[in-house]
Structure formats: structure tokens, C-alpha cells
Amino acid sequence: MLKGVTVALGVTGGIAAYKACEVCSSLVKLGAKVNVIMTKNATEFVRPLTFEVLSNNPVTYDMWERKREWEVEHVSIAQSADVIVVAPATANLIGKLANGVCDDMLTTTIMASNAPVVICPAMNVVMYENPILQENVEKLKKRGYIFVEPEEGRLACGAVGRGRLAPPEHIVQETIKVLGGADYANKKVLITAGGTSERIDGVRYITNRSSGKMGACIARSAMRRGAEVILVVGNVTADMPKGAKIIRVESTEDMYKAVMDNLSDVDIVIKSAAPADYKVLNPTNKKIKDEKVCLELTKNVDIAREVGKVKGDKKLVIFAAETENLLDYAKSKLVSKNADMVVANDVTREGAGFNHDTNDVVIIHKGGREVSSGLVQKSQVAEMILDELKLEW
Numbered sequence: 017m018l019k020g021v022t023v024a025l026g027v028t029g030g031i032a033a034y035k036a037c038e039v040c041s042s043l044v045k046l047g048a049k050v051n052v053i054m055t056k057n058a059t060e061f062v063r064p065l066t067f068e069v070l071s072n073n074p075v076t077y078d079m080w081e082r083k084r085e086w087e088v089e090h091v092s093i094a095q096s097a098d099v100i101v102v103a104p105a106t107a108n109l110i111g112k113l114a115n116g117v118c119d120d121m122l123t124t125t126i127m128a129s130n131a132p133v134v135i136c137p138a139m140n141v142v143m144y145e146n147p148i149l150q151e152n153v154e155k156l157k158k159r160g161y162i163f164v165e166p167e168e169g170r171l172a173c174g175a176v177g178r179g180r181l182a183p184p185e186h187i188v189q190e191t192i193k194v195l196g197g198a199d200y201a202n203k204k205v206l207i208t209a210g211g212t213s214e215r216i217d218g219v220r221y222i223t224n225r226s227s228g229k230m231g232a233c234i235a236r237s238a239m240r241r242g243a244e245v246i247l248v249v250g251n252v253t254a255d256m257p258k259g260a261k262i263i264r265v266e267s268t269e270d271m272y273k274a275v276m277d278n279l280s281d282v283d284i285v286i287k288s289a290a291p292a293d294y295k296v297l298n299p300t301n302k303k304i305k306d307e308k309v310c311l312e313l314t315k316n317v318d319i320a321r322e323v324g325k326v327k328g329d330k331k332l333v334i335f336a337a338e339t340e341n342l343l344d345y346a347k348s349k350l351v352s353k354n355a356d357m358v359v360a361n362d363v364t365r366e367g368a369g370f371n372h373d374t375n376d377v378v379i380i381h382k383g384g385r386e387v388s389s390g391l392v393q394k395s396q397v398a399e400m401i402l403d404e405l406k407l408e409w
Contacts, residue, residue: 017046017240018046019048021197022048022051022098024096024099024100024129025043025051025101026055026101026105026122027103027104028057028102028105029061030061031061031138032172032180032181033062036062036067036103036184037067039103039184039187040052040067042188046188050070051073051093052067052071053076053093054122055121056078058077076121078121093125094125095129097125097129097131098131099132100129101136102122103138104181105136107137107139107143110137110153114155132194133162134161134194135164136164137165139166140171140179141178144178145178162194164182164186167183185240185258186259188240199241200242200402201243203238203243203283204244204246204283205238205284205286206275206284207238207246207248207286208250208275209231209247209249209288209289210228210231210249210251210254211223211224211290212250212267212289212290212292213250213251213267214267214268214296214299214316216299217300217301218300218301218303219303222292222295222296223251225371226289226290227371228249228250228251228254229373230375231247231249231289232256233395234288234402235256235257235260237395237402239257239260244261245260245261246263246282247260247261248274248289249263249264249265250264250266250271250291263278268293268295268316268317271289271319276322279327283330284333285332286333287335288359290335290337292316294313294315297314320332320334320353321353321354324354324355325354331356331357331408334349334355335358335360336360336361337370342361345360356408357382357404357408358379359401361377368391373394375391376390377400379400379404381404385404387400
């Protein structure tokens with residue numbers, strides 16, 4: 017998504033400097049070239065070698081380091097950058113920029129560049145709320161600097177309040193927006209993730225083996241690309257991304273209601289959950305003690321089919337997790353559920369399907385186009401799904 021883009025990543029001396037490693041890694045995975053500039057204080061928290069390995073580029077931190085090939089380095093980095101991101105940004109850095117102080121490589125580079133600048137503050141809550149700091153922030157905002165506001169929570173100093181660095185995924189998402197790469201901007205996407213639970217008795221239930229990893233990856237990718245995301249989540253073991261509206265449900269009927277209640281507000285529905293296809297006809301509230309138990313099951317509501325009946329011009333993406341006849345079953349579902357795309361995967365294949373970080377899928381369009389992913393990370397599958405879905409717009 018960011019192929020051909022150069023990002024100058026500034027890292028200043030705060031405890032949140034370690035989170036900049038994830039920002040750097042994520043930008044590189046998206047195809048960007050990342051040039052890291054560290055302040056002297058930042059190198060006390062994270063070694064430059066860490067960023068050199070993550071970015072596969074030299075790290076700049078000494079203003080007076082001599083190069084074999086002569087160049088005015090801060091000018092070179094400034095001119096090559098499509099965007100400058102500072103994460104974390106200390107009160108010291110913000111104060112310097114607001115008042116035109118250039119006494120290190122990072123401040124000098126920023127002052128020498130015409131690229132947009134994204135500032136991600138992180139500091140003690142009292143420092144962040146200090147009127148002088150806030151005046152400096154407002155001064156920079158008026159000059160076009162973009163701020164990714166810190167979050168509230170427990171800080172490294174033990175205090176509780178606003179000052180925690182924004183999640184790395186939010187920083188990357190904002191960077192993509194600034195670069196004009198938000199191809200899902202103004203889109204609202206509803207994604208289902210995880211398995212659902214159908215009660216047997218007071219302590220037992222039927223469920224599916226879904227971890228929710230695939231749905232979480234799609235949600236993160238969609239938000240990075242500018243979408244507003246609603247996540248309807250059943251049983252999951254994967255971490256759900258911050259920034260999405262998360263609706264937690266238990267049964268398939270609960271998931272169905274949550275989807276239908278929000279359907280009118282969204283443009284796209286991606287059904288990556290594995291809701292239980294069957295439920296117990298007569299569950300009991302008491303714990304069953306019998307030696308032998310015979311459960312009578314009945315079909316659950318088919319959420320994807322119900323969405324397909326009323327979706328209108330909304331786009332519907334469904335999943336087909338199969339153990340045999342993969343393409344035949346997937347194509348049948350694509351038609352019967354009136355979907356625009358089906359993501360088919362054979363869950364018996366090594367490294368694919370439930371509870372893995374990887375997957376191997378075939379994406380089939382209603383028009384017949386088929387694309388295979390091969391065995392790749394689920395995050396890559398997520399990007400592939402969103403890329404293919406754009407062809408249906």
C-alpha cells in the first residue's frame with residue numbers, strides 16, 4: 017500500500033520509544049522506506065541497531081557523524097521524505113518546534129522539510145495538561161502540523177490520565193491518511209469475528225473453533241485504510257483492535273440481531289466469523305448429570321443469507337471454511353447467499369484455518385474472477401481481501 021513512499025520516523029527520549037519499533041515495522045510491512053532519526057535521549061531507551069534491523073536502513077542520531085559520501089544529511093532526509101512522523105514526541109520536542117529551535121538532527125530535519133508532519137505526544141499527564149505545552153500544540157496545529165492525540169490510562173510514572181502514546185496502529189492509520197492512501201475513507205465496514213456459543217445446560221455449550229484472528233486482521237487493515245469499523249465479536253482469543261466499535265455477542269441469534277441492527281449504517285459487511293450452525297433445541301439451566309445424554313439440535317439462522325436478502329447495493333463478503341470440495345461449496349454459497357465475494361479456505365490444510373496466524377485462501381468474485389493467496393500471514397490475506405473488494409465498487 018505504501019510502496020514507493022518514504023517516511024522519516026523521528027523518535028524522542030520517552031519511555032514510549034519502544035512502541036516506535038512497532039510503528040517502524042508496520043510501515044515497512046506496508047511497503048514504505050523508513051528513515052529513522054533518533055534524538056540522543058531516545059538512544060538511552062532503544063538502541064539504534066534495533067531500528068536499523070527493523071527498517072533495513074541506517075539510523076541517524078549524531079549530528080556530527082562524518083559520512084564517507086558527503087551530503088548535508090538533514091537536508092537529504094528532509095527532501096526525500098513524503099511524511100515525517102514523530103513517535104513519541106516529548107514536551108521538549110514540541111516546544112522546540114513551536115519556537116523554531118533546531119539543535120539536533122530531528123528538529124533540523126523537520127524545519128528543512130516541506131513534508132507533512134505527524135506529531136504523536138507521550139508524556140506525564142501534568143506535563144501534557146500544562147498550559148505552556150498546550151499553547152505550543154495549538155501553535156503547531158495552526159501551522160498545519162497533524163497531531164495524533166495521546167490516550168488516557170496508567171502512565172509509566174504511576175499517574176493515571178491522558179498522556180499515553182496512541183496505539184501504533186492508530187499512528188500508522190493516520191500516516192496513511194496523510195499520504196492519501198486511505199482508499200476506504202468514508203466507508204463504514206461491519207465485520208464479524210470469532211465463534212458463537214449455544215447453551216447446552218448451565219455450564220456447557222456448543223461452539224466453533226474460531227479464534228477471531230482473521231476478523232481482527234481485516235478490521236485493522238480497514239481502519240488503516242480509512243474505514244470506520246464495527247466489529248461484532250463472539251468467542252475470540254485474538255486481541256481486537258482499538259479504534260473499532262466492538263459489539264460482543266454470545267449466540268448466533270445474538271450475532272444475527274447485532275448485524276441486522278447495524279446493517280442500515282454500513283456500506284460493507286464482511287462475515288469472517290464462524291457462528292454455530294446448530295443450537296440445542298431444549299437447553300436447560302441446570303447442569304446435566306446423566307450418564308448418557310442425547311442432544312437434539314436444530315438449525316440456526318443463516319446470518320449471511322439473511323443479509324444477502326436485504327443488502328441492496330451494500331457489498332457482502334462471506335467466508336467458506338470447508339474440509340472437502342472447497343471450490344464447489346464456496347461457489348454454491350456465493351450464489352445462495354447473494355454475496356459479492358467468497359473467501360474459501362480448506363481448514364484441513366497445514367497452517368491454514370482456525371487458530372493459525374497464517375491462511376491459504378481462494379477469493380472468488382460473483383463475476384467469476386478467482387485469486388489464490390498461497391500460504392501467507394492473515395494480515396496479508398486481509399489486505400488482499402480489501403484490494404479485491406475494491407474491484408466490486
